[in-house]
Amino acid sequence: MVTTAPLTVIGSYISPYVRKVLAVLEYKGLPYAIDPIVPFFGDERFARLSPARRVPVLLDGELALADSTVICEYLQDKHPTPALWPDDTVARARARALEEYADSVLGEVFIWRYFNQLVINRFVWNQPVDEAVLAKARDVEIPAALDHLEALLPADGLLFGPLSLADIAVATFFRNLGFARYQLDATRWPRTAAFVARVLALPCFDTLARFEQICTRTPIAQQRAALIAAGAPVSAQTLGRADPVKGVLSK
Ligand SMILES: N[C@@H](CCC(=O)N[C@@H](CS)C(=O)NCC(=O)O)C(=O)O
Numbered sequence: 001m002v003t004t005a006p007l008t009v010i011g012s013y014i015s016p017y018v019r020k021v022l023a024v025l026e027y028k029g030l031p032y033a034i035d036p037i038v039p040f041f042g043d044e045r046f047a048r049l050s051p052a053r054r055v056p057v058l059l060d061g062e063l064a065l066a067d068s069t070v071i072c073e074y075l076q077d078k079h080p081t082p083a084l085w086p087d088d089t090v091a092r093a094r095a096r097a098l099e100e101y102a103d104s105v106l107g108e109v110f111i112w113r114y115f116n117q118l119v120i121n122r123f124v125w126n127q128p129v130d131e132a133v134l135a136k137a138r139d140v141e142i143p144a145a146l147d148h149l150e151a152l153l154p155a156d157g158l159l160f161g162p163l164s165l166a167d168i169a170v171a172t173f174f175r176n177l178g179f180a181r182y183q184l185d186a187t188r189w190p191r192t193a194a195f196v197a198r199v200l201a202l203p204c205f206d207t208l209a210r211f212e213q214i215c216t217r218t219p220i221a222q223q224r225a226a227l228i229a230a231g232a233p234v235s236a237q238t239l240g241r242a243d244p245v246k247g248v249l250s251k
Pocket residue numbers: 015016017018039040052053054055056066067068069103111246247248249250251
């Protein structure tokens with residue numbers, strides 16, 4: 001369905017950073033519209049809103065914000081409950097550190113080294129897989145990140161009691177590993193596997209899964225129409241363009 005709402009998110013359901021913002025909007029019960037453009041397919045108006053040409057962008061009236069953490073902090077400031085951070089100062093600092101780790105390290109390794117080779121290079125740029133980059137990510141870099149998480153993640157429940165942005169930021173990246181058919185070895189990383197399954201099963205993520213699946217099965221040019229037909233809250237306006245362009249920070 002085509003919809004209008006006070007808040008609009010620009011960016012595809014497939015992006016882990018967009019998913020992080022959508023999960024926060026769902027968790028906080030805030031209505032939104034989405035312009036589900038695949039990164040690299042933003043037009044010149046998009047480039048003015050997001051100088052790095054990256055998604056997500058949040059539009060709230062005259063305000064345009066790029067960067068998922070900045071957006072989530074804004075939503076938290078404007079709509080404080082339910083809170084995205086623990087109350088305790090030390091726990092809050094730990095949560096922020098883990099959220100930053102997820103955005104930077106999991107983003108770099110899971111997305112730019114692994115998902116990029118298998119999905120983006122193939123479906124956006126029509127390029128062959130760089131087997132050396134893929135093998136290093138699969139055999140060295142992803143296992144190192146998983147070892148790190150395995151030591152931090154709880155055996156039960158969530159990281160800091162109630163759901164926090166740290167839980168959301170970690171879990172979102174695993175969805176993309178799944179899209180790239182990475183099999184997480186639950187015997188080697190049992191806490192991580194169970195934690196990710198618990199968080200992704202929460203309603204704020206689960207609601208998005210149907211629309212993500214549509215995107216994974218639909219050619220980029222037809223995704224918007226397919227999402228409208230499936231009832232996704234798609235914005236009336238799009239800042240999409242037909243052909244991809246590399247962003248400022250693209251690898
Ligand atoms: N720090 C940014 C990272 C966003 C990001 O890397 N988005 C990717 C999509 S998953 C993107 O737009 N890539 C296109 C590009 O870099 O050209 C955030 O948290 O929003």
